[in-house]
Each structure stands twice: as C-alpha cells, then as structure tokens.
Amino acid sequence: MSDITSSGINYMARQIVKELVPYASARSSMSGGAVWLNANENALAPAYQLNGTFNRYPSCQPKAVIDAYAAYAGVAPGQVLVSRGADEGIELLIRSFCEPKTDSITICPPTYGMYAISAESNQIAVNRILLLNTEQLDLDGIFATEPKLIFICSPNNPTGDLIPRQQIIAVLEHFKDKALVVVDEAYIEFAPEASVVPLLCHYPHLVVLRTLSKAFGLAGLRCGFTLAAPDIINALKKMIAPYPIAEPVAQIAAQALSASGIAQMQQSVASINQLRNDFITAAAQWPGVQKIWPSNANYVLLQVTDAANCVAALIQDDILIRNQSSQQGLSEVVRVSVGSPAEMQRLITTMQQYFSTAMPDYKNQQKRECS
Numbered sequence: 097m098s099d100i101t102s103s104g105i106n107y108m109a110r111q112i113v114k115e116l117v118p119y120a121s122a123r124s125s126m127s128g129g130a131v132w133l134n135a136n137e138n139a140l141a142p143a144y145q146l147n148g149t150f151n152r153y154p155s156c157q158p159k160a161v162i163d164a165y166a167a168y169a170g171v172a173p174g175q176v177l178v179s180r181g182a183d184e185g186i187e188l189l190i191r192s193f194c195e196p197k198t199d200s201i202t203i204c205p206p207t208y209g210m211y212a213i214s215a216e217s218n219q220i221a222v223n224r225i226l227l228l229n230t231e232q233l234d235l236d237g238i239f240a241t242e243p244k245l246i247f248i249c250s251p252n253n254p255t256g257d258l259i260p261r262q263q264i265i266a267v268l269e270h271f272k273d274k275a276l277v278v279v280d281e282a283y284i285e286f287a288p289e290a291s292v293v294p295l296l297c298h299y300p301h302l303v304v305l306r307t308l309s310k311a312f313g314l315a316g317l318r319c320g321f322t323l324a325a326p327d328i329i330n331a332l333k334k335m336i337a338p339y340p341i342a343e344p345v346a347q348i349a350a351q352a353l354s355a356s357g358i359a360q361m362q363q364s365v366a367s368i369n370q371l372r373n374d375f376i377t378a379a380a381q382w383p384g385v386q387k388i389w390p391s392n393a394n395y396v397l398l399q400v401t402d403a404a405n406c407v408a409a410l411i412q413d414d415i416l417i418r419n420q421s422s423q424q425g426l427s428e429v430v431r432v433s434v435g436s437p438a439e440m441q442r443l444i445t446t447m448q449q450y451f452s453t454a455m456p457d458y459k460n461q462q463k464r465e466c467s
C-alpha cells in the first residue's frame with residue numbers, strides 16, 4: 097500500500113496554505129503527562145447526561161441555548177450567536193468583516209494566538225501593537241492603525257491582566273463608524289465585574305467573545321458565544337455552517353446554562369481563584385521566579401531564569417505547563433493553568449524542589465534522550 101502521508105499532493109494546495117504556520121495548541125504540541133496544566137482548562141469538571149435520539153439535523157442556533165446564554169449574559173437573544181468555541185467566533189468575524197488582501201486587524205501582543213492565525217489564513221494583514229509594560233494598551237499605536245477589527249483580550253491570555261475599562265472605551269470612541277472592537281472575555285467569569293457587556297447598548301460596533309471552555313469546564317464541548325448588535329450577529333449567521341452545533345452539544349450547553357449549572361460554575365470559579373492565589377503566594381517565595389503577573393483568570397504567568405528548563409523539569413514529574421517565551425514582548429516565561437487541589441499540591445512541591453536545588457540541565461538532558 098502506498099504511504100498516504102507523503103503523496104506529494106501538497107503542490108495543489110493554495111499558496112497561503114503552503115506558507116501557513118498552524119496554531120500549536122497545547123494538546124497538539126505536548127503529549128503524555130498525568131497533570132495537564134498547559135491549556136487553561138478547568139480540572140474541576142462537571143458531568144452531564146445526554147438524552148434522546150440524534151437522527152435529525154440540529155438547529156443552527158438552538159433556541160434553548162441562545163435564550164439561556166442571553167439571560168446569563170444580560171443581553172437580548174438577538175444579540176447572541178453560538179458557535180464551535182470562541183475560536184469559530186473569531187474566524188467568523190474575520191471572514192464576515194475583512195476583505196482578503198485589502199483589510200487588516202489590530203492585535204496587542206502578547207496575546208491569544210488565534211486572532212493572527214485566523215487573519216493570516218484568510219489573507220488579512222495583522223497590525224501588532226505591543227501592550228505597554230505587558231498590561232496597558234498603547235493607544236497612540238493602536239490609533240495609528242486602520243483596521244477593520246481590533247482584538248482586545250481581557251483578562252488577557254497569557255498575562256492574566258485586565259485591560260483598563262477606560263482604555264477600552266477610548267478605543268471604542270476612536271473607532272466609531274470605522275472598525276469593530278472585539279473584546280475577548282473567554283476568562284471573564286474569574287473577574288465578572290470587569291465585563292464590558294454593559295457597554296454593548298452604547299456602542300453598536302462593540303463585540304464580546306465568550307466561551308464555555310474555561311470557567312464552565314467544557315473545553316471538550318466546543319461551544320462559544322459572540323455578543324453584539326443584531327446587525328453584526330445577522331452578518332455572522334450568513335457565514336456560519338448550516339449545522340455548527342451538534343445536538344449533544346446543544347443539550348449539554350443548555351444544562352450548563354441552567355440555574356444549577358451556573359451555580360456549579362460559580363463554585364468552581366471560587367475554588368480556582370483560591371487555588372490560584374495560594375499558588376502565587378507559594379511561587380513568590382521561590383528563588384529563580386523573577387516576576388509573577390497578577391492574574392484575573394485560571395492561569396498564572398511567571399518569569400523564570402530558564403523557561404525551557406523549567407518546563408522540562410516538570411515533565412520529568414509528568415506535569416505539563418506551557419512555555420510562552422516565544423510570545424512577542426515576553427522572554428523566559430511559563431504559564432501555569434490552575435488544576436485540581438491535588439494537582440496544585442503536586443505542582444507546588446515539584447516547583448519548590450526545582451527552584452531550591454541546583455536546577456540540573458533538564459532541557460539538554462531531554463534532547464540527548466530523544467536523539
């Protein structure tokens with residue numbers, strides 16, 4: 097049988113596909129391990145039941161899910177789109193509002209990687225205006241760009257910072273009638289008072305992205321939401337696939353958004369915030385940790401002496417964390433997602449040991465083992 101992995105058919109792919117460097121997700125770039133603290137998932141996972149049969153095509157925008165999310169977020173159902181994760185919301189916004197080879201988006205690194213990947217795969221240019229001191233928007237820099245969409249991530253991944261509301265309002269004011277301002281609130285349940293949803297009624301060009309992947313503990317479900325003026329939602333509905341939300345996904349999302357599902361999520365958020373704060377208190381004592389970013393989410397960014405070595409040392413104990421040092425504006429940083437109480441205890445013990453000993457050269461040791 098011929099080897100289907102190397103058929104040489106790649107020459108037929110679009111030039112953009114040949115050139116594209118795909119997103120290296122936590123799941124695709126690291127495998128194995130027993131303790132997964134590298135994808136900002138929620139380890140305190142709720143369990144859900146499915147019922148019924150699945151012989152019919154599902155609704156494109158299941159009413160029970162739309163109504164429940166609208167009630168939860170405090171908006172009208174006509175302001176809500178449900179999609180396959182917030183990632184699909186990002187993609188749909190770019191495909192619906194940006195003209196290939198003509199328009200651009202503006203992003204503020206270090207930030208979530210999918211804005212740039214989605215733009216580049218749709219032949220949309222990316223203006224990168226670095227955060228000042230990794231926490232504030234560079235307003236002058238942003239105002240010097242002429243994008244169709246501006247992506248602001250708050251709490252920001254990977255720093256965990258909240259972008260000051262006054263700065264978001266300044267961006268909204270500047271880009272009135274010129275561009276959509278997309279605020280990614282994937283982690284907002286960990287700091288709900290900072291949500292900009294109340295601004296939706298003042299700014300018809302504001303878009304808010306949400307997800308069930310983080311606080312709701314449903315990353316495997318692939319369910320996210322775009323909140324915006326009905327005109328924007330209707331444009332996205334023209335571009336979305338006919339059946340994006342599988343029936344089992346709709347059933348589980350509706351359960352997660354019931355009163356008891358929301359109460360369970362809020363309990364989980366309180367536990368995670370406490371575990372995160374305990375971890376920060378412990379990490380502040382370790383020599384070799386140069387900086388800890390204040391976190392408003394379920395992860396913590398740390399600057400360390402040697403990030404690759406730190407990640408490799410934890411792998412020896414089956415713990416996966418993420419090296420974020422390749423992000424523009426950051427160097428020698430690791431991002432640690434908050435896990436279960438037992439996982440955090442194991443993480444603290446291992447990191448404490450790592451930072452209080454001579455720190456052998458784990459990364460080169462690993463390379464030798466692999467070669």
Ligand SMILES: Cc1ncc(COP(=O)(O)O)c(C=O)c1O
Nearest residue numbers: 181182183208253282307309320
């Ligand atoms: C800031 C941010 N936005 C969006 C997403 C994507 O979320 P979803 O799982 O809903 O596609 C992530 C996932 O890590 C994220 O960190």
